[in-house]
Amino acid sequence: MKLNFGMALPAVFAVSLAYAMPASAQQASPAPDSAHLDVDQLFATTCGWCHSDGGREAGKGPQLMNTARDDDFMRNRIKNGKPGAMPGFGSTFSDAQIEEIIKYIRELKPHQG
Amino acid sequence: MKKRLGYFSLPVAVVLGATLAASTGFAQVIDTARIDAGGQNDWLTYHGSYKSWHYSPLSQINTGNVSNLAVAWIHIPGRSTRGLQSMPLVADGVLYYTGSYSRVFALNGATGEVIWSHFPELDEALISRQTHSPYNRGAALGEGKVYVGTMDGRLIALDMKTGKVAWDTKLIDSQKLTVGFTGAPLYAKGMVIIGAQGGEWPGRGPIFAVEAATGKKKWEFLTVAGTEEAMKTWGSDSWRTGGGGGWMPGTFDTETNTILWGTANPAPLYDWSGPDYKTQGARPGDNLYTTSVIGLDIDTGKLKYYHQELPHDAWDFDSAVGEFVMLDRDGQKLVVHPNKSGYIFVYDRNLKVKNVWRITHNSNFVKDIDPKTGELIGRRDFPAGKVTEPLCPHISGGVSFNSGSYNPKTGLYYKLGQEWCMTLEVLKTTPVIAPQAQLNIGANFKIAPPPGGEIYGHLDARDPVTGALKWEVRYPEPPLGSVLSTGGNLVFVPDSRGILHAYDAESGAELWSHSDGTGHQGGIITYSVNGKQYVAVTAGFGGMASDDYAPTFGGVYKHMPRDDGALIVYTLK
Numbered sequence: 028m029k030l031n032f033g034m035a036l037p038a039v040f041a042v043s044l045a046y047a048m049p050a051s052a053q054q055a056s057p058a059p060d061s062a063h064l065d066v067d068q069l070f071a072t073t074c075g076w077c078h079s080d081g082g083r084e085a086g087k088g089p090q091l092m093n094t095a096r097d098d099d100f101m102r103n104r105i106k107n108g109k110p111g112a113m114p115g116f117g118s119t120f121s122d123a124q125i126e127e128i129i130k131y132i133r134e135l136k137p138h139q140g
Numbered sequence: 141m142k143k144r145l146g147y148f149s150l151p152v153a154v155v156l157g158a159t160l161a162a163s164t165g166f167a168q169v170i171d172t173a174r175i176d177a178g179g180q181n182d183w184l185t186y187h188g189s190y191k192s193w194h195y196s197p198l199s200q201i202n203t204g205n206v207s208n209l210a211v212a213w214i215h216i217p218g219r220s221t222r223g224l225q226s227m228p229l230v231a232d233g234v235l236y237y238t239g240s241y242s243r244v245f246a247l248n249g250a251t252g253e254v255i256w257s258h259f260p261e262l263d264e265a266l267i268s269r270q271t272h273s274p275y276n277r278g279a280a281l282g283e284g285k286v287y288v289g290t291m292d293g294r295l296i297a298l299d300m301k302t303g304k305v306a307w308d309t310k311l312i313d314s315q316k317l318t319v320g321f322t323g324a325p326l327y328a329k330g331m332v333i334i335g336a337q338g339g340e341w342p343g344r345g346p347i348f349a350v351e352a353a354t355g356k357k358k359w360e361f362l363t364v365a366g367t368e369e370a371m372k373t374w375g376s377d378s379w380r381t382g383g384g385g386g387w388m389p390g391t392f393d394t395e396t397n398t399i400l401w402g403t404a405n406p407a408p409l410y411d412w413s414g415p416d417y418k419t420q421g422a423r424p425g426d427n428l429y430t431t432s433v434i435g436l437d438i439d440t441g442k443l444k445y446y447h448q449e450l451p452h453d454a455w456d457f458d459s460a461v462g463e464f465v466m467l468d469r470d471g472q473k474l475v476v477h478p479n480k481s482g483y484i485f486v487y488d489r490n491l492k493v494k495n496v497w498r499i500t501h502n503s504n505f506v507k508d509i510d511p512k513t514g515e516l517i518g519r520r521d522f523p524a525g526k527v528t529e530p531l532c533p534h535i536s537g538g539v540s541f542n543s544g545s546y547n548p549k550t551g552l553y554y555k556l557g558q559e560w561c562m563t564l565e566v567l568k569t570t571p572v573i574a575p576q577a578q579l580n581i582g583a584n585f586k587i588a589p590p591p592g593g594e595i596y597g598h599l600d601a602r603d604p605v606t607g608a609l610k611w612e613v614r615y616p617e618p619p620l621g622s623v624l625s626t627g628g629n630l631v632f633v634p635d636s637r638g639i640l641h642a643y644d645a646e647s648g649a650e651l652w653s654h655s656d657g658t659g660h661q662g663g664i665i666t667y668s669v670n671g672k673q674y675v676a677v678t679a680g681f682g683g684m685a686s687d688d689y690a691p692t693f694g695g696v697y698k699h700m701p702r703d704d705g706a707l708i709v710y711t712l713k
Contacts, residue, residue: 071567072408073579076271076340077687079586080563086586087687107268111221111682111703114269118575 064124066131077113082135088113092135101129170231170281172329176394180627183230183665186278186324186389187543192463194545195625196666200673202628205712206642206652212674212711213252217243224680224705227278227324227543227622227663231300235667235676237707238276238324241267242290244298250669252709256303263292266315271579272337275683277388277541278324278663280332283352287332289321295334295350307355312336317343318577319385323460328392328399329438331358338363338385339404339458340579342571345384345430347401349441359441363403363429367443375424381571381580382423383407384430388541391464393489395473398444399436400491402459402477406430408582409456409535410566414523417452422568422582426451431458433477433491447491447514449479454521455505455531457481461541465553469605476546476604482538482557483509486605497607499557499600500538502590505531522566530588532561536685540620542661546604547625550645553604554631558618560595561588587692595692599623599633601648611648613641617693620685621660621677634660634677636689637696640708656708659700661686672711680705 070081079086094101105125108115120128168174170184178189180197188194201209217224217239228237235249241262246255267274273291280287285297285306293312298305311334314320319337326333331349338345345363350356364382365371374382383406390401406427413421431453434446449459462478474494475487482500487493493514507518520531537558544555564585572578589595597618601610613633621634630651631643636659642652659681666675681689682702689697 068567068569071565071584072569072572072581075581075584076579079584080565081584084586085691087684087691110268111274112687114271116269118269119578 064120064127066128069128082132083137091132092137094132098129101132168232170283170327172392172394175282175327181668182232183228183667184281185229185326186227186280187391187463188665190328190392190394191466192391192543193465193548194463194543194622195547197627198666198668198673199627200668201626201630201666201675201712203630203644203651206628206630208713209642209652209654209675209710210713212709214709215245215247215252215707217245217705217707219243220680220705221703222273222275222682223659223661223686223702224678224707225275225277225662225683226678228665228676228678228707229279229281230665230667231281233669236279236281236286237678238279238288239705240274240276242276242288242296244279244286244288244303246286246300246303249667249674250672258298258303258305260290260296262290263315267291269576270318270320272322272684273320275322277322280325280327280389282327282332283330285352287325287327287352289323289325289334291320291322293320295321295325295332295348295355297332297352297355309350309355309357311348311350311357312346316576317341319343323386323388326389326392326399327352329397331438333390333399333401335386335388335401335460337387339383339387339456339460340407340409340581341383341577342381342407342573342580343384343577344379344382345386345404347386347436349438361436361441361443363432363434364406366429370428373425373428375419378423381407381573382427382430383580385460387460391466392438393435393466396435396489397438399438400464400475401434401436402462403429403432403434404460405453405456405458407571408569408580410522410564410581410583411452411454412524412566412568412582413454413521415521417454417521423452427453431479433459433485433487435491445491447485447487447493449483449485449514450481450516455481456535457505457537461537461539463543465546465604467546467604474605476553478539478544478555480537480539481505482533484555484607485514495605499555499602499607500533500559501557502532502559502561502593503538504529524566524568526565527563530561530563530591532590533558534560534562534587535585536560536688540685542620543622545623545625545631547631547645549627549629550601551603552601552610552645554599554601554623554625554645556619556623556633557598557600559590559593559597560618561590562586563588587688599631599643601631601645613643613648613650617689619660622663624664624666624675626666632664632675632677634664634679636660636681636686638679640677654710657706658704659686659689659697675710677708678705679708
């Protein structure tokens with residue numbers, strides 16, 4: 028059951044680039060099989076509400092770039108959230124997709140220029 | 141025995157008195173006529189009365205004695221996750237207010253003793269997946285009931301005397317759409333009106349009318365493509381995920397039988413259309429009826445008239461935030477409505493634009509708005525990519541959801557303005573609707589100071605129709621609480637640091653202040669019980685705008701809890 032839930036949403040994120048509909052209207056596309064997650068776009072869609080500048084700066088939520096938190100902490104926080112501060116995404120992302128988010132956070136660098 | 145009598149007799153009498161006052165023997169029925177009249181001892185609806193003045197003629201507390209104001213009692217609602225954001229209500233000596241998780245309390249207005257409380261059982265698993273949650277901004281009173289919305293999409297009616305559930309109506313499939321209700325409902329003419337959250341969520345932003353007597357849904361108006369005309373303003377079927385909503389209460393025009401309501405922004409917040417927004421981008425077209433003020437027939441829910449304040453809003457400056465200040469000026473019946481952008485719109489009662497003025501000092505999302513027509517001049521529509529010049533104001537707005545106050549004695553409108561900007565990079569996104577709808581922002585962004593200056597807030601005393609400024613008070617951080625003015629020639633401002641200020645309504649001179657121990661971002665009212673005037677204010681910080689304060693300003697905000705709150709009630713010593 029979890030897998031089913033986990034696949035649907037991130038697959039929709041992936042669609043936006045895979046289908047590449049330039050200058051066309053937004054469409055909530057059906058979920059393909061791909062589990063790949065475009066985390067950069069995910070931040071501009073949802074996470075960036077609190078984690079500013081793609082996670083590079085503190086906003087309503089903490090700065091994620093160069094975080095001292097370990098992977099287990101981030102894994103747990105993404106899955107379960109923090110009451111009153113961060114929603115839980117455990118029913119939205121699969122374990123593999125959460126690993127992609129953690130990888131994105133670990134690789135965050137300041138914008139050049 | 142005597143000692144025991146002495147101990148118990150007073151509180152019992154007081155509780156009994158309050159209970160009796162709330163009973164049919166002493167209390168009058170709360171109906172449309174009573175709310176319209178807005179009796180001076182009470183505060184019967186979110187905006188004070190249908191006039192939405194946030195003003196009371198009470199003058200026992202006034203410029204001459206406000207220095208003697210002191211805490212009469214406090215009440216702790218508990219579980220104040222993201223602070224306490226609600227507007228208290230008072231009827232016949234009983235104070236009603238809501239806390240996070242839609243907790244409802246009925247308290248003796250003179251002593252604070254609890255008459256009843258109601259903690260609804262909510263879908264906590266759903267709430268743990270929501271972002272704009274679990275705060276609640278208030279209740280409505282009418283026909284012997286208290287009405288409150290919930291984060292899991294329900295509208296609940298409680299018996300005013302007992303707190304017992306009268307009905308509980310599910311209105312939104314929040315488990316799928318994520319959004320629920322945080323705004324206060326509005327009671328009018330046998331109906332309870334409430335608008336859904338929306339804006340950045342891919343949905344269609346409904347506003348509902350429910351029969352007060354039965355809880356039966358009477359009508360539903362979709363703020364996204366709710367008519368055939370509106371459907372044509374959403375290119376490429378983008379109406380399916382358009383956003384919208386009406387997350388703060390509007391008002392009722394008794395003379396025209398019309399509900400006036402402000403609607404939320406479209407999604408994604410930041411469209412990548414560039415200047416050709418009519419044909420390009422995520423949601424080609426004007427996107428009716430988002431970021432609009434609408435007039436709905438209260439009996440049928442049919443749209444009578446509207447004005448879209450920002451066609452194709454590409455900045456998250458929705459119209460849901462502002463109160464509808466009803467005025468008579470030189471024989472004209474006017475409505476003043478602040479837009480989140482900081483532009484203040486003046487309409488006739490059919491929502492035809494009569495004037496537009498601006499409260500902010502830093503604004504560049506448009507060059508101007510035509511005061512005669514309301515047309516946007518020199519708008520900035522961004523293509524995908526980094527935006528070079530910071531956007532002003534910040535996403536939290538030139539004004540926020542906290543209400544201003546109109547004082548008929550001074551003829552001035554007291555309203556808070558916010559000076560802040562943001563950097564942003566617009567990105568193409570795809571709306572997510574399964575398994576559960578998610579935010580659709582369309583950009584990465586960060587708060588920034590105005591060019592060449594610092595972030596600040598200001599209380600303005602202005603003519604509500606022309607915008608002419610009489611005086612201004614500045615704050616180092618924008619206050620996020622509502623404003624109250626009174627017949628005692630006072631203006632009260634609860635600020636973000638937690639200080640409640642009282643000013644002379646004519647001059648703006650500060651006459652009194654007191655710390656409430658934590659930041660304000662909720663309501664403030666005044667009322668009278670047994671001939672004694674009280675001022676009630678909610679304190680408790682945390683939420684959409686205030687969560688930015690600790691990283692932005694540091695200082696006291698770094699130490700301010702975001703899961704705490706109290707209702708503080710003042711009276712003269």
